Amino acid sequence: MSAPPGIIVIALGGNAVAPAGERPTVSNQFRRTRESLGPIVDLAREGWRIALVHGNGPQVGDELARNEIAADQLEPLPLGVLVAGTAGWMGYMMQQSLQNALARAGVRRSVVTLITQTLCDADDPNLRMPSKPIGHKLDAARQARLEARGITVRDGRRLAPSPKPAGIVERDMVRDLVAAGHIVIAGGGGGPPVYRDPRLGLEGIDAVADKDRVAAILGREIGAQVLLILTDIDAVYRAYGTPQQERIRRLTLAQADHLLTGKELGGGSMRPKVEAAADFVRAGGARAIIAELDEGLAALRGESGTTITKEPA
DSSP states (O other): OOOOOOEEEEEEOGGGTSOTTSOOOHHHHHHHHHHHOHHHHHHHHTTOEEEEEEOOHHHHHHHHHHHHHTTTTSOOOOHHHHHHHHHHHHHHHHHHHHHHHHHHHTOOOOEEEOOOOEEOOTTOGGGGSOOEEESSOOOHHHHHHHHHTTOOEETTEEEEOOOOOOEETTHHHHHHHHHTTOEEEOSGGGOOEEEEETTTEEEEOSSOOOHHHHHHHHHHHHTOSEEEEEESSSSEEETTTSTTOEEEOEEEHHHHHHHHHSSTTTTSTHHHHHHHHHHHHHTTOSEEEEEEGGGHHHHHTTSSSEEEESSOO
């Protein structure tokens, strides 16, 4: 009997369940979640031990707006608490949808959602420079109101502070659950950021951690062989969005580092994905893959997406 393939950490974007241009109702997000889980069912069927990390950019921004709109009636919740809240209800949504999908496919695997805290540095300079887009596109009136309050907006979206993650508090629990064969939803929304206070212990930070970087760290800390980042773009490109764009199928770690030193990736969402993938491989992971959402299994087989390895494959 062949050995199981190994441990894989999958990073799934919050935009996958709340895409731009569609009302982010709960029913729509459940539908999108159900549609996004095919690759995970395929991997579970093949015997992979799975940890799933998801983003929450659209959702946590909406929760923040709800709190602010109701501020004259109820005390608003801080951003760090809202990250934990979205990790809970989005985890419930994914857990239930995945349980149903596994049952229909005849795959006997249990699914559990674990709220995990992400260790950060309380003095991280990124906390003073909001950079993480959250929520949906703002209309002109709401954008003006936020800017009048000193809140940073870029390209029509609100920005939140995003400190660099350094570790996962509950890593041992995730590792043990994954090793036992459970599919673990962890690091939801990047996990609520925390720091260690010398007197009080763990304390929250009002910020949003990047889920791809958190997935890379979680992969390192639970001994994963593969990091699979699923997104809405089919691969990494040089000069993306220009007539000279070129799809990249394979990168060594050295090539990925060289690509990151230049400007070809721009400052968009692909750069942190490549950075996270390179960091995972640098820390000992066998390979990191960036691929389109419905191409997960094909990307694992090297048939699509971009694969990063330490040395040429």
